[in-house]
Amino acid sequence: MDTVVLLLVTGLGLGALYFLVASGLSLIYGLMGVLNFAHGSFLTISAFLGWEVGRRVSDGTWLGLGLSALVGVAVGAIVAAATEFLIIRRLYERHIEQALVTVGLSLASVALFEGIWGTDPIYTERPDWLTETTTVLGARIPNDRFLLIACAVLVLGGIVLFLHRTRYGLIIRAGVENRHMVTALGIDVRRAFTLVFAIGGAAAGLGGVLASVYYGYVSAHLGSVLLIFAFIVTVIGGLGSLTGAAIASVLVAVLQQFANFYLAGTGDFVVVVALAAVLLVRPRGLLGRTT
Amino acid sequence: MSESSPAQPILTVRGLTGRIAGQLVVEDVSFDVAATGVTALLGRNGVGKTSTIRSILGLIDRTGEMSLAGTRIDRLPTHRIVQLGVGYVPEDREVFGGLTVAENLRLAERDRSPRRDEVRRLFPDLHDRRDQRAGTLSGGQQQMVSLGRALVNENRLLLVDEPTKGLAPKIVDEVAVALAEAAKTVPILLVEQNLAVIRALAHRAVVLSGGRVVYDGEASDLLDDEAMLRRHLGVHDAGEAA
Ligand SMILES: Nc1ncnc2c1ncn2[C@@H]1O[C@H](COP(=O)(O)OP(=O)(O)O)[C@@H](O)[C@H]1O
Ligand SMILES: [Mg+2]
Numbered sequence: 001m002d003t004v005v006l007l008l009v010t011g012l013g014l015g016a017l018y019f020l021v022a023s024g025l026s027l028i029y030g031l032m033g034v035l036n037f038a039h040g041s042f043l044t045i046s047a048f049l050g051w052e053v054g055r056r057v058s059d060g061t062w063l064g065l066g067l068s069a070l071v072g073v074a075v076g077a078i079v080a081a082a083t084e085f086l087i088i089r090r091l092y093e094r095h096i097e098q099a100l101v102t103v104g105l106s107l108a109s110v111a112l113f114e115g116i117w118g119t120d121p122i123y124t125e126r127p128d129w130l131t132e133t134t135t136v137l138g139a140r141i142p143n144d145r146f147l148l149i150a151c152a153v154l155v156l157g158g159i160v161l162f163l164h165r166t167r168y169g170l171i172i173r174a175g176v177e178n179r180h181m182v183t184a185l186g187i188d189v190r191r192a193f194t195l196v197f198a199i200g201g202a203a204a205g206l207g208g209v210l211a212s213v214y215y216g217y218v219s220a221h222l223g224s225v226l227l228i229f230a231f232i233v234t235v236i237g238g239l240g241s242l243t244g245a246a247i248a249s250v251l252v253a254v255l256q257q258f259a260n261f262y263l264a265g266t267g268d269f270v271v272v273v274a275l276a277a278v279l280l281v282r283p284r285g286l287l288g289r290t291t
Numbered sequence: 292m293s294e295s296s297p298a299q300p301i302l303t304v305r306g307l308t309g310r311i312a313g314q315l316v317v318e319d320v321s322f323d324v325a326a327t328g329v330t331a332l333l334g335r336n337g338v339g340k341t342s343t344i345r346s347i348l349g350l351i352d353r354t355g356e357m358s359l360a361g362t363r364i365d366r367l368p369t370h371r372i373v374q375l376g377v378g379y380v381p382e383d384r385e386v387f388g389g390l391t392v393a394e395n396l397r398l399a400e401r402d403r404s405p406r407r408d409e410v411r412r413l414f415p416d417l418h419d420r421r422d423q424r425a426g427t428l429s430g431g432q433q434q435m436v437s438l439g440r441a442l443v444n445e446n447r448l449l450l451v452d453e454p455t456k457g458l459a460p461k462i463v464d465e466v467a468v469a470l471a472e473a474a475k476t477v478p479i480l481l482v483e484q485n486l487a488v489i490r491a492l493a494h495r496a497v498v499l500s501g502g503r504v505v506y507d508g509e510a511s512d513l514l515d516d517e518a519m520l521r522r523h524l525g526v527h528d529a530g531e532a533a
Pocket of ligand 2: 340341342382453
């Protein structure tokens with residue numbers, strides 16, 4: 001029983017990280033049809049810069065972590081918005097070129113990060129509480145899981161509120177359905193493009209700081225690993241569906257944890273099998289739209 | 292070209308050529324939309340009527356010269372053209388199915404004081420269904436949402452593409468009434484297959500065939516010319532259509 005609870009909560013925590021990356025991927029793909037392979041780089045740069053600022057101000061405290069998170073969110077948003085504005089926009093509607101350029105960005109940025117911060121992981125200090133455990137139903141749960149889950153829930157709630165309560169949210173929801181009709185109503189949909197990149201980048205940036213808490217280190221490859229699973233989650237959830245991404249994040253991460261524990265460390269393999277199964281049985285994903 | 296229209300045309304189209312994925316779908320089309328009333332754009336299925344409208348709006352790649360009330364629009368992006376005062380009611384309605392009726396209408400509002408009361412008076416049904424997702428509406432109700440999105444703003448020109456397609460006769464009448472009312476204040480370029488609706492609404496007509504304009508004149512002259520109708524619209528008896 002306690003093992004099940006531990007695996008479940010750990011799965012939820014990891015799912016929270018996947019969701020912070022997948023939410024942006026899904027919004028960006030849904031609105032613009034762009035598969036953004038640079039999304040992991042947004043996460044990594046945010047993790048590094050967040051860590052650099054946090055440790056200088058107050059290493060290993062809540063203040064330091066809070067600052068890291070703020071910096072991570074800001075860096076993620078700015079870098080993502082700049083990427084859209086300076087690069088993606090110039091390749092408007094050319095989806096293959098857009099995907100390729102983000103692949104290039106991703107590879108180049110990892111090399112850059114390695115050049116600046118080295119190829120080895122850098123271990124990070126955390127507030128004491130995050131290194132302790134809390135007993136839930138007999139299971140000793142590392143406290144960082146709760147932080148991850150709470151942050152992802154807040155981000156999900158924030159994005160949903162934004163999408164449903166603001167005019168830009170309305171434009172984005174409409175644009176995910178039919179981008180051309182939005183422009184035919186006299187709306188400059190490109191502003192919404194920059195905005196979804198910024199929102200997705202902010203979520204990924206927070207994800208980067210939280211990933212460094214969860215793994216206990218920052219590294220140039222932090223984003224690449226999470227990006228793979230975030231893409232899987234986005235496809236399983238249904239490209240363009242935020243709710244789908246949330247559900248699939250939890251399903252994939254929990255499945256991964258259980259398979260790792262009960263099926264001799266085959267978590268990643270099982271996730272890929274699940275991806276293949278979804279693609280065969282329901283190619284548009286759990287909550288994806290037809291067409 | 293159209294000596295009988297009194298004022299300057301609201302829209303002039305000269306040498307319009309449109310391409311979809313490199314494929315020519317509109318070829319060197321020229322015509323005017325009169326400053327008042329309804330100009331019908333006619334022709335057989337697949338002749339390029341929808342593509343012509345989409346080319347005017349910049350929704351597909353196009354070349355040629357187009358002016359809206361004297362302002363060149365052929366280099367402008369779609370949203371800028373619409374902001375000049377163009378209402379678009381697309382073929383097959385294209386409502387946002389996941390959005391509510393109210394959200395569809397709100398999204399379309401461009402003016403500082405949108406004409407919500409006007410839309411509500413024309414389509415009271417929409418007001419009662421304002422919180423319903425547009426995707427769950429009947430075809431007729433979706434058409435009213437689509438018309439409502441155009442009529443909620445003050446426009447200089449409406450582009451309306453087959454608004455009665457696939458609708459029950461009673462709804463066709465409702466749509467025709469709404470268009471007739473709109474036409475009192477704004478010129479309309481109307482693509483329509485239903486000859487009874489054209490007869491009731493259109494003042495002028497432009498007929499496309501083989502991607503080119505083969506008739507440009509009074510709607511009544513065209514509707515009386517059975518040979519013309521048969522040849523270019525595939526209609527056998529104009530009287531019985533509806
Ligand atoms: N999305 C598209 N891709 C390729 N060809 C298209 C597309 N839409 C329309 N066409 C072609 O363009 C031509 C004109 O179509 P359309 O403008 O829809 O005609 P109409 O509205 O008069 O029925 C047709 O030959 C049609 O096959
Ligand atoms: Mg058509």
